């Protein structure tokens with residue numbers, strides 16, 4: 001995947017590893033995962049030096065009242081935390097959980113909003129969440145899953161996602177490259193550069209993101 005990315009991305013691009021964590025995960029397993037990420041980062045930093053930069057974060061499954069592993073998954077040096085929920089989560093629970101994260105000083109970045117029923121039923125809920133300070137990031141991987149592909153397209157068409165990530169789990173998945181750019185440019189209201197460069201840069205700079213929907217052109 002990284003070989004393909006380094007061919008398709010501009011030099012000096014940053015790749016953020018976001019392995020899965022869950023608040024319910026055993027501490028030993030979580031720490032082993034973190035260690036493995038660091039080892040992998042070490043290895044690829046040599047291999048891709050001068051071409052790609054790497055950061056370690058995580059994608060945290062939020063459920064119940066635990067806020068374990070928030071620090072481990074945080075985008076380094078920022079308040080941004082990539083969070084996901086079970087696909088059957090209700091709108092009310094999502095809202096309560098996200099409010100709780102914000103009240104603890106975190107900036108939640110919602111992974112693949114297109115997978116949640118509350119979002120598919122009423123896309124404008126993402127506007128509410130963006131006003132609270134949340135970010136929303138579509139997964140390119142959703143385009144391979146029939147149930148989510150249309151929802152992802154609708155969000156991009158309406159400017160209701162801040163960014164797009166690969167969410168690549170295997171070399172068969174999409175990566176951020178020209179092919180994906182051509183695919184999403186057909187229907188995305190927001191330019192590719194905003195979704196893959198300008199907003200991700202704001203996240204890494206620990207900036208608050210603009211309210212959704214995003215305008216067609218940059219202001």
Ligand SMILES: [Fe+2]
Pocket residue numbers: 059084111112
């Ligand atoms: Fe996920």
